[in-house]
Amino acid sequence: xxxxxxxxxxxxxxxxxxxxxxxxxxxxxxxxxxxxxxxxxxxxxxxxxxxxxxxxxxxxxxxxxxxxxxxxxxxxxxxxxxxxxxxxxxxxxxxxxxxxxxxxxxxx
Amino acid sequence: xxxxxxxxxxxxxxxxxxxxxxxxxxxxxxxxxxxxxxxxxxxxxxxxxxxxxxxxxxxxxxxxxxxxxxxxxxxxxxxxxxxxxxxxxxxxxxxxxxxxxxxxxxxxxxxxxxx
Numbered sequence: 001x002x003x004x005x006x007x008x009x010x011x012x013x014x015x016x017x018x019x020x021x022x023x024x025x026x027x028x029x030x031x032x033x034x035x036x037x038x039x040x041x042x043x044x045x046x047x048x049x050x051x052x053x054x055x056x057x058x059x060x061x062x063x064x065x066x067x068x069x070x071x072x073x074x075x076x077x078x079x080x081x082x083x084x085x086x087x088x089x090x091x092x093x094x095x096x097x098x099x100x101x102x103x104x105x106x107x108x
Numbered sequence: 109x110x111x112x113x114x115x116x117x118x119x120x121x122x123x124x125x126x127x128x129x130x131x132x133x134x135x136x137x138x139x140x141x142x143x144x145x146x147x148x149x150x151x152x153x154x155x156x157x158x159x160x161x162x163x164x165x166x167x168x169x170x171x172x173x174x175x176x177x178x179x180x181x182x183x184x185x186x187x188x189x190x191x192x193x194x195x196x197x198x199x200x201x202x203x204x205x206x207x208x209x210x211x212x213x214x215x216x217x218x219x220x221x222x223x
Contacts, residue, residue, distance in 0.1 A: 033211060042112075042199065042214040043151070087150060094164055095141060096212060100150035 002026050004099035011105045020073045020102045022088030030091040034073045037085045078106050114215035127187040129218045133202030140183045141201045190222045
């Protein structure tokens with residue numbers, strides 16, 4: 001079976017750091033993606049991990065541990081515009097399988 | 109360089125009618141994926157197509173739903189005899205190759221409301 005778990009909601013304060021976790025159990029694995037989706041808009045690509053370790057891209061970083069079936073997305077110096085849903089997705093060899101998404105609310 | 113284009117953006121249908129959703133992939137992309145998103149939920153995979161071929165339709169309901177990606181023209185997701193439970197946002201995504209070699213580029217989605 002395919003199972004991708006993320007928290008449903010998180011809140012944080014402007015300027016803070018937040019970590020969104022994702023655990024997965026899938027029949028295939030060719031990498032893990034994080035997407036950002038603002039309400040009513042298309043998902044947009046944030047990061048991709050295929051090897052263990054941390055990938056840093058500006059204020060956003062993503063970590064992967066394949067042995068643990070675990071990833072996290074780290075957002076630093078939070079801004080109000082970061083309020084959105086963050087979708088964890090596993091490349092299952094021929095398609096991406098998405099988790100339910102984590103809705104992040106950033107407060108002033 | 110136009111992104112993935114979906115139309116219509118909003119579609120209202122009465123129960124029993126047909127809904128046709130269109131998706132034009134990014135230029136140079138030959139792989140198309142359809143996903144459904146219910147309110148407050150994640151993206152559920154429906155079908156993966158290449159030109160003139162359905163590669164994986166494991167997420168498509170067995171009845172009333174069909175998809176095609178002809179040699180010429182956009183990909184079409186067709187829902188016959190719609191029911192209220194079909195109300196959702198339908199997202200199309202494209203890639204230049206299979207998902208395991210790159211990211212997916214999403215369209216803005218088509219929001220179907222069934223009355």
